[in-house]
Amino acid sequence: MERRLTRQGEARKAELLAHAARLFAERGYQQTRVIDIVRSAGVAKGLFYWYFDNKDALFRELIGEMRERLRAEQTVALVGVGSPLGRLFAGTLASVRFLAAHRELYALMQIEGQTGDAFTDELRETTTAHARDTGTLIEAGQADGTIRADDDPTTLAHAVLATVIHLVYFQRTGRVEESVDGLATTAARFVTHAIAATGQDAHAAEREAMGAFVAMATN
Amino acid sequence: MERRLTRQGEARKAELLAHAARLFAERGYQQTRVIDIVRSAGVAKGLFYWYFDNKDALFRELIGEMRERLRAEQTVALVGVGSPLGRLFAGTLASVRFLAAHRELYALMQIEGQTGDAFTDELRETTTAHARDTGTLIEAGQADGTIRADDDPTTLAHAVLATVIHLVYFQRTGRVEESVDGLATTAARFVTHAIAATGQDAHAAEREAMGAFVAMATN
DNA sequence: CCCGATCTTGACCCGCTGGTCAGGCGCAAG
DNA sequence: CTTGCGCCTGACCAGCGGGTCAAGATCGGG
Numbered sequence: 074m075e076r077r078l079t080r081q082g083e084a085r086k087a088e089l090l091a092h093a094a095r096l097f098a099e100r101g102y103q104q105t106r107v108i109d110i111v112r113s114a115g116v117a118k119g120l121f122y123w124y125f126d127n128k129d130a131l132f133r134e135l136i137g138e139m140r141e142r143l144r145a146e147q148t149v150a151l152v153g154v155g156s157p158l159g160r161l162f163a164g165t166l167a168s169v170r171f172l173a174a175h176r177e178l179y180a181l182m183q184i185e186g187q188t189g190d191a192f193t194d195e196l197r198e199t200t201t202a203h204a205r206d207t208g209t210l211i212e213a214g215q216a217d218g219t220i221r222a223d224d225d226p227t228t229l230a231h232a233v234l235a236t237v238i239h240l241v242y243f244q245r246t247g248r249v250e251e252s253v254d255g256l257a258t259t260a261a262r263f264v265t266h267a268i269a270a271t272g273q274d275a276h277a278a279e280r281e282a283m284g285a286f287v288a289m290a291t292n
Numbered sequence: 293m294e295r296r297l298t299r300q301g302e303a304r305k306a307e308l309l310a311h312a313a314r315l316f317a318e319r320g321y322q323q324t325r326v327i328d329i330v331r332s333a334g335v336a337k338g339l340f341y342w343y344f345d346n347k348d349a350l351f352r353e354l355i356g357e358m359r360e361r362l363r364a365e366q367t368v369a370l371v372g373v374g375s376p377l378g379r380l381f382a383g384t385l386a387s388v389r390f391l392a393a394h395r396e397l398y399a400l401m402q403i404e405g406q407t408g409d410a411f412t413d414e415l416r417e418t419t420t421a422h423a424r425d426t427g428t429l430i431e432a433g434q435a436d437g438t439i440r441a442d443d444d445p446t447t448l449a450h451a452v453l454a455t456v457i458h459l460v461y462f463q464r465t466g467r468v469e470e471s472v473d474g475l476a477t478t479a480a481r482f483v484t485h486a487i488a489a490t491g492q493d494a495h496a497a498e499r500e501a502m503g504a505f506v507a508m509a510t511n
Numbered sequence: 512c513c514c515g516a517t518c519t520t521g522a523c524c525c526g527c528t529g530g531t532c533a534g535g536c537g538c539a540a541g
Numbered sequence: 542c543t544t545g546c547g548c549c550t551g552a553c554c555a556g557c558g559g560g561t562c563a564a565g566a567t568c569g570g571g
Contacts, residue, residue, distance in 0.1 A: 079547065103322045106528060117550045122530065197467075204467065221485070224478045228470050231462045232455055232482045239454030248416075248423065249450050259443045263451045266440070267486035298517065298568090325558060336520045341560065 086124045088114050093131055098180035102132060133192060139178040140199050146171045153285040157214035158269060158278035162261045163285060165237055169257035172241040204230050211268065219274045233264045305343045307333050312350055317399035321351060352411060358397040359418050365390045372504040376433035377488060377497035381480045382504060384456055388476035391460040423449050430487065438493045452483045
């Protein structure tokens with residue numbers, strides 16, 4: 074592709090991406106027609122193909138955008154938190170908040186696995202990386218005795234991810250009424266207690282993470 | 293519809309349902325063409341419409357079948373387990389085993405929410421009922437002090453469901469390698485520790501549920 | 512053996528949707 | 542003023558896929 078775009082062009086392209094993200098979130102990728110996107114943006118159909126090779130290409134751009142944003146957010150959330158369990162608590166808090174705040178983008182991830190399409194792997198990469206990070210965190214916690222060592226760290230890591238992802242999904246689809254902050258706290262407590270060696274360890278992690286969060290907010 | 297079917301007819305219909313379930317599980321509902329189903333069964337396209345009004349009707353039949361099987365399995369799993377936390381452990385064990393054993397049917401549930409279609413509500417009903425049951429179980433546990441009372445029972449119930457559902461999804465898509473039994477145990481421990489008031493309560497629940505399971509198996 | 516009900520076939524129809532294209536408009540540089 | 546490039550339009554095309562149908566094949570009971 075590689076097309077030279079003026080400022081107006083960039084704006085129009087971003088506009089199309091935004092409308093597409095919203096529609097995909099509302100009714101899914103397959104159910105959203107190109108004509109829906111352009112009508113929503115108030116332009117003619119042909120213009121879509123001025124900015125994107127095809128429907129798939131636009132989808133890939135959205136995935137990339139999402140991945141970047143998520144990564145950026147994650148790294149910020151962990152400053153000032155040292156212990157594995159504390160980092161897990163803080164990371165979960167941040168993940169829930171992020172996913173809830175960017176439902177349009179998040180809904181795209183949910184599609185993964187449904188389609189046997191080419192970009193399934195591309196979509197899963199975000200989740201895979203997240204699982205890997207959480208796994209090493211859990212191993213560290215098992216080493217220093219703050220995390221139960223009677224279960225496989227990789228499986229536990231996926232259990233943590235599963236809780237976060239699907240719980241936000243429940244909230245997005247209106248099954249859980251709670252506020253985002255409440256949901257984030259409950260989720261963080263849930264996963265921390267789930268893998269902590271003792272209740273005391275879990276509570277200590279919560280105090281540490283909350284302290285760092287307040288410190289950062291007031292900073 | 294209501295068509296009189298001979299034994300041969302019943303068999304052919306079941307055959308089509310089975311092929312459809314497998315294909316839906318592999319590539320999703322939207323991605324599966326009627327022609328794929330009939331080709332997979334080795335019959336002509338027109339025959340599909342002898343047994344089903346249309347593609348949607350077949351889908352609804354599959355949902356109903358799944359719901360019945362799941363309900364039956366669930367009720368069996370809880371005999372001989374008294375305490376709320378123990379019932380939660382046993383129920384989680386049974387759910388993971390069931391979902392893993394019936395991946396074809398389970399994959400259909402995953403579609404819920406993606407489609408803005410008519411049967412979204414129909415699909416969600418299974419999950420909703422499950423969440424309600426788990427919620428009352430958690431309330432009972434909070435009342436007798438074996439479950440943490442610092443979080444909303446409804447939200448906790450959804451967190452439990454989220455873990456189970458998405459963890460099996462991870463296994464189905466090859467992200468978790470563990471055996472079904474190992475996965476079930478890990479999942480049950482995970483959710484029990486997540487909501488138990490103390491580690492001791494969680495361990496007691498595991499012993500109770502495992503004891504009942506062994507008793508039933510040797511029975 | 513005959514007849515009707517059940518079952519089976521594959522060519523056909525038609526609407527939908529991703530993608531194309533020939534052309535038009537406007538603006539900025541020369 | 543004109544030339545060219547970026548931007549924009551909407552009619553059109555082609556293939557796909559759900560659903561139909563008229564014509565058999567098969568089979569069991571009378």
